[in-house]
Each structure stands twice: as C-alpha cells, then as structure tokens.
Amino acid sequence: MDLFEKCMTYTRAEEAQNSGLYPYFTEIQDVDGNHVWVDGKKILMVGSNNYLGLFDNERVKTAVIEAVRKYGSSTCGSRFLNGTYTLHVELEKRIAQFMQKEEALCFSTGMQTNLGVISALAGRNDVILIDRMVHASIVDGTRLSFADVVKYRHNDMQDLEDKLKRLPEDKGRLIIVDGVFSMEGDLANVPELVRLKKKYNARLMVDDAHSVGIMGRNGRGTAEHFNLLDDVDLVMTTFSKAFASLGGYVVGDSKVIQYIRHHSRALIFSASITPASLAAAGEALDIIQTEPWRRERLWQISETMNRELTAMGYHTGNTETPIIPVFIHDEDKTFKLWYFLRNFGIFTNPVIAPAVPPEDALIRTSFTATHTDEDLEFILRGFYEGGKAIGII
Numbered sequence: 446m447d448l449f450e451k452c453m454t455y456t457r458a459e460e461a462q463n464s465g466l467y468p469y470f471t472e473i474q475d476v477d478g479n480h481v482w483v484d485g486k487k488i489l490m491v492g493s494n495n496y497l498g499l500f501d502n503e504r505v506k507t508a509v510i511e512a513v514r515k516y517g518s519s520t521c522g523s524r525f526l527n528g529t530y531t532l533h534v535e536l537e538k539r540i541a542q543f544m545q546k547e548e549a550l551c552f553s554t555g556m557q558t559n560l561g562v563i564s565a566l567a568g569r570n571d572v573i574l575i576d577r578m579v580h581a582s583i584v585d586g587t588r589l590s591f592a593d594v595v596k597y598r599h600n601d602m603q604d605l606e607d608k609l610k611r612l613p614e615d616k617g618r619l620i621i622v623d624g625v626f627s628m629e630g631d632l633a634n635v636p637e638l639v640r641l642k643k644k645y646n647a648r649l650m651v652d653d654a655h656s657v658g659i660m661g662r663n664g665r666g667t668a669e670h671f672n673l674l675d676d677v678d679l680v681m682t683t684f685s686k687a688f689a690s691l692g693g694y695v696v697g698d699s700k701v702i703q704y705i706r707h708h709s710r711a712l713i714f715s716a717s718i719t720p721a722s723l724a725a726a727g728e729a730l731d732i733i734q735t736e737p738w739r740r741e742r743l744w745q746i747s748e749t750m751n752r753e754l755t756a757m758g759y760h761t762g763n764t765e766t767p768i769i770p771v772f773i774h775d776e777d778k779t780f781k782l783w784y785f786l787r788n789f790g791i792f793t794n795p796v797i798a799p800a801v802p803p804e805d806a807l808i809r810t811s812f813t814a815t816h817t818d819e820d821l822e823f824i825l826r827g828f829y830e831g832g833k834a835i836g837i838i
C-alpha cells in the first residue's frame with residue numbers, strides 16, 4: 446500500500462476550485478488599510494483578526510523597522526540556547542505587569558504557546574478537561590501531553606461538573622477553555638469555571654486569543670471582563686490578532702512559568718520570536734494601554750452590526766464580541782452567500798463542517814476598530830442583497 450495513495454485520489458479541493466466556490470488560501474495581491482485586492486479587485490476585509498486596526502499603524506511600522514535595523518531579521522536560535530534578546534525579556538516583563546500576573550513567557554506563535562504550555566504541564570498522571578469547541582491548537586496540545594482528555598458539551602457547566610466529580614482523586618486536573626470562542630464569538634462562563642476549579646481542585650487555563658486587547662476595562666481579556674483575573678491560573682494569547690504581530694504568550698505564577706520555560710519542547714526546540722514581531726507586539730501593547738478609544742469603537746461597531754444583521758432576519762447566535770457569526774444552517778447557501786459577498790466587494794470567511802456541525806454552517810465576520818460608518822453600511826447592503834437573492838432572509 447503506497448502512503449501517497451490518499452493524496453493521489455484526493456480531488457475535493459480541486460473540484461471546489463474548478464467550480465469557483467473555493468474560499469481557502471485566497472491570494473491577496475495588495476493591502477490598503479481595511480481593503481485588500483483579490484483577482485485585481487478591491488474588496489473590504491471583514492474576515493481578519495486585526496481587531497484594533499494596528500497592522501498598518503505608523504507607530505507599529507516604525508518600531509518594526511527600527512528593530513530590524515538594530516537586531517536584524519531573525520534571532521536564528523531558540524530561547525533556550527541562543528535566541529533570548531533583551532527585547533524578549535523586556536517585553537515579557539511589560540506583559541506580566543499589564544496582565545497583573547507574576548511572569549510571562551513568549552512563544553513564536555499562539556499555536557506553539559498552546560502546544561508548549563499544555564504538553565509541558567500535563568502528563569500521564571493528569572486529566573485535561575476541555576470544552577468541545579476549543580481551538581485546534583488546544584486539542585493538539587492535549588494530544589502531545591499524554592494526559593487523559595475529557596471533553597464536555599459546549600459551555601455546559603453541569604456536564605463539566607458531572608465529569609469532574611467522576612475523576613480519581615490522585616490525578617492532576619487542568620481545565621482549558623477559549624475565553625472567546627473563535628468561530629461563534631460567545632464567551633466562556635469564567636465565573637462558573639472558577640467556582641468548579643476551586644471545588645474540584647483543578648487548575649484553569651484560558652485561551653484569550655480573541656480577547657486580550659479587546660475585552661475587559663483595560664483590555665486584559667475575558668478574565669478581566671468577569672473581574673476574575675486573580676482566579677484564572679494561566680492566560681495565554683496570540684500576537685496575531687489585536688497585537689497585529691506574530692507570536693504568543695502565557696502568564697501565570699513565577700514557579701509555573703519557570704517550569705514551562707524548562708519543559709516546553711515548542712519553546713526549547715524552535716526559533717524565538719523575530720525582532721520585528723517583538724517590536725510590533727511591544728508597540729501594540731503600548732497602544733492597547735493608551736488608546737482605549739479603539740476598544741470602545743470596536744464595541745460600538747460590534748453592537749451595531751449584530752443588531753442590524755439580526756433585524757435583517759439573520760441569526761447571529763450568542764456572540765458577545767466583534768466576531769459575528771451569520772448562521773446560514775446550510776452549506777450550499779453558505780458558499781453561495783460567501784461568493785455573492787466576494788463579488789459584491791466584501792471578504793468574509795465561510796465556516797462549514799468539521800469546524801462546526803453541518804447544520805451550523807455560517808459566514809464568519811469579524812470587525813475592526815478602524816472600519817468606517819460607510820464600510821458598515823456597505824457590509825449591511827451586501828448581506829441584505831445577498832440574503833434576498835439567495836433566499837436566506
């Protein structure tokens with residue numbers, strides 16, 4: 446049996462490409478603020494995670510250029526041996542202070558943060574409990590860990606409690622959730638998670654990839670939103686969304702971070718964050734702390750768009766964030782609406798099984814603090830005309 450047999454007979458992507466209804470790996474030819482060029486046509490981006498509009502911010506770009514001039518393009522080494530620069534150490538100190546935790550540790554991506562933290566902390570004698578809808582990087586982290594994995598129904602705290610009750614006393618327990626669930630924009634029930642972790646002697650880790658910089662009075666994420674930062678043991682996030690960079694971090698107690706630092710294979714055996722990415726994240730952190738108007742504008746946009754799309758007849762589920770899922774409940778119509786919107790001049794992301802159950806097929810929209818009122822009107826017009834043309838609303 447040839448290992449490549451499955452590749453030779455794999456035609457699904459090609460068929461979708463030939464039909465014109467292939468939404469993945471879209472080639473973006475040029476970028477200008479919230480507009481991108483695809484197939485030579487200018488379209489409005491409503492599908493990125495550039496929540497605060499910082500990827501082309503002048504301060505961020507200047508910081509990146511200066512860092513490259515001073516330190517070059519790469520560290521060419523891992524944090525462990527030869528890739529720890531003052532830039533890494535200083536940014537980690539600033540992050541820990543911002544997040545009001547003892548220590549921070551940066552990884553080269555958010556994915557690696559989850560892989561590295563989870564597999565370092567949980568082992569054969571432990572149990573990891575995860576919400577069914579957590580991000581793939583958490584699932585993969587659990588697979589690398591050798592720990593037993595227990596999944597509970599999405600945001601179902603009774604199901605989690607039932608599962609916690611049944612665990613043997615002698616096993617370490619780690620509960621991991623997305624603070625904001627990335628496809629549907631709903632929040633983890635952090636107050637109840639904190640109650641349960643205390644009752645059942647577990648530790649709690651929150652993936653705040655979609656909420657640091659956005660949620661909470663100071664942008665510290667969902668734990669701050671619920672006023673429970675002290676009670677969440679570990680918060681991780683990515684630099685690839687609100688921070689408009691590349692990388693990730695975890696924050697927690699010093700002893701725990703020190704352990705992760707010396708046991709995390711994703712950290713030790715991979716090159717450290719580049720000077721450019723560190724500089725972008727550092728400048729973005731400063732902007733997050735000093736320009737709260739970006740968060741406020743983002744919230745105003747999110748509320749308006751959720752309200753208007755709902756009024757139009759669309760279902761937007763339980764979102765409480767700038768991620769607004771427009772549920773179509775039918776994969777064929779989801780692709781048709783996505784295609785209509787693309788031709789109309791709007792870039793969105795269709796989400797189908799296995800990312801969500803087939804009956805939950807949706808168009809994922811995500812908003813940016815720098816979307817203008819005209820942009821919002823244009824998006825609403827596209828959804829209205831597309832929804833009518835396809836018979837969704």
Ligand SMILES: Cc1ncc(COP(=O)(O)O)c(C=O)c1O
Binds near residue numbers: 555623652683685693
């Ligand atoms: C919830 C969540 N966690 C982790 C990640 C991984 O982050 P990164 O893109 O930095 O690898 C993402 C990004 O897609 C995410 O949405």
